[in-house]
Amino acid sequence: MAEKGFVSGRDAPLMPRPRTRSRLSPRARRYSILGCLLLAVFVIYWFLNWHGLRWYYWPYKFNNKWKALSCQRTEEYLHSLSVLAADSYKIFDKLGVTTFPVYGTLFGALRYRGPVPWDEDIDLGVRGEHIDRYSLAELQAAFKEVGMKVHFESYGGLYKLEKGKVWVDVFPFYNYYGTRWMYRKGWESYVLFINYWYHHIFPAALLKEPLPKIEFGGVMMNMTHGRYELQKYHFSHDWDREMKPPGCETAEMMPRKDPVIVEPN
Numbered sequence: 001m002a003e004k005g006f007v008s009g010r011d012a013p014l015m016p017r018p019r020t021r022s023r024l025s026p027r028a029r030r031y032s033i034l035g036c037l038l039l040a041v042f043v044i045y046w047f048l049n050w051h052g053l054r055w056y057y058w059p060y061k062f063n064n065k066w067k068a069l070s071c072q073r074t075e076e077y078l079h080s081l082s083v084l085a086a087d088s089y090k091i092f093d094k095l096g097v098t099t100f101p102v103y104g105t106l107f108g109a110l111r112y113r114g115p116v117p118w119d120e121d122i123d124l125g126v127r128g129e130h131i132d133r134y135s136l137a138e139l140q141a142a143f144k145e146v147g148m149k150v151h152f153e154s155y156g157g158l159y160k161l162e163k164g165k166v167w168v169d170v171f172p173f174y175n176y177y178g179t180r181w182m183y184r185k186g187w188e189s190y191v192l193f194i195n196y197w198y199h200h201i202f203p204a205a206l207l208k209e210p211l212p213k214i215e216f217g218g219v220m221m222n223m224t225h226g227r228y229e230l231q232k233y234h235f236s237h238d239w240d241r242e243m244k245p246p247g248c249e250t251a252e253m254m255p256r257k258d259p260v261i262v263e264p265n
Contacts (some may be wrong), residue, residue, distance in 0.1 A: 061077060071248035072117045080166045081115045082217025085122045087146045088161055088168050089221050095142060097130040100211065100222045102171060104235060109216040110227065110259045111242065117253045118245050121167050128172035128185065129209070130160075157186020175204045202233040210264035220262065227261070 024032065027207070092099040101109050103123040108116040115122070134142075139159070140150045148163045159170040173182040181201050189196045189260065206224040214223040224230040231239035244251070 003235045005171055008226065010218060044176075056158070071245060071251040073115070073119070074255050078115050078119075078165070080164070081119065081122055082164055083222075084148075084161070084166050084168055085115075085124070086217055086219040087148070088122070088124060088143075088170070089219060091142055091146065092124075092126060094129075095130075095134065097133075097209070098127040098207070100125050100207075100224055101214070101216060105216070106223070106230060107242075109214045109221070109223065111256050112254065113215050113260060114217045118248065121169060123169050123171065125171050125173055128174035131170075153186075155186055156188050159182050167229050167230075173202075180204055198236065199234055202230050212264055213262040215260035220260075223261070227259075 012033055029205065053134060071160075085101075088098050100106075101123065102125040104116055104119050105123040108114055108119060119175055124214065131139075136152055143150050143161060146163075148161045150159060152159050157172065159172075161168040161170060171184055173184055175182055182204050184200050189200070202224070206229055209227065211222040212225065213220040228239055
């Protein structure tokens with residue numbers, strides 16, 4: 001029998017445990033939070049770099065101005081793109097600037113002998129050391145003859161040639177320090193260097209002279225060696241598939257055509 005005034009452990013009421021402070025000091029907690037934030041930023045940065053070009057068609061989904069866009073551009077618009085590409089190529093050829101189709105325009109040359117049905121612009125690559133021989137004012141004077149405006153975008157390191165509602169993106173590629181790779185310039189290539197490493201460089205051997213020719217819009221243009229070899233570096237995930245805009249996977253479009261390619265002797 002328990003003594004008067006004594007409460008056994010079994011009969012004693014449960015008392016809440018006192019709160020214990022975190023074992024981490026305030027400084028350690030701040031560092032741990034900062035580390036988590038830096039890790040999250042790095043993961044997001046890596047994700048944006050890795051998937052950069054795979055989001056090419058996001059505007060078709062999320063930008064209201066694309067809602068009325070059909071999967072097949074009008075013949076007039078595609079013809080304007082072909083004429084613009086031909087005029088640009090001829091002027092660069094006259095200036096002695098090696099020019100070749102890249103990105104979506106190369107897909108168009110290989111699959112349609114012209115722009116892909118849903119394309120909105122022309123993409124041309126040039127040798128950086130060739131186009132650097134000319135100032136921006138000299139290029140503007142040369143293209144003014146065919147009614148085209150020229151300006152340089154330092155962010156992407158590219159020239160934009162515009163005529164009316166159509167335009168050409170011209171990407172200079174450089175073989176820096178005699179390496180085996182061709183690189184683009186522009187400070188975007190430093191900010192998103194992971195994306196550039198995976199989607200915007202290619203072996204310099206693909207531009208070894210003499211170059212093959214490929215038909216685009218009725219004009220024979222220079223192209224890199226190996227047909228799809230360039231695309232394997234710029235579109236490493238899906239170069240062998242035709243990636244149509246969302247909602248156009250089953251749409252009826254113009255038939256594909258076998259490319260016309262002339263290999264160098």
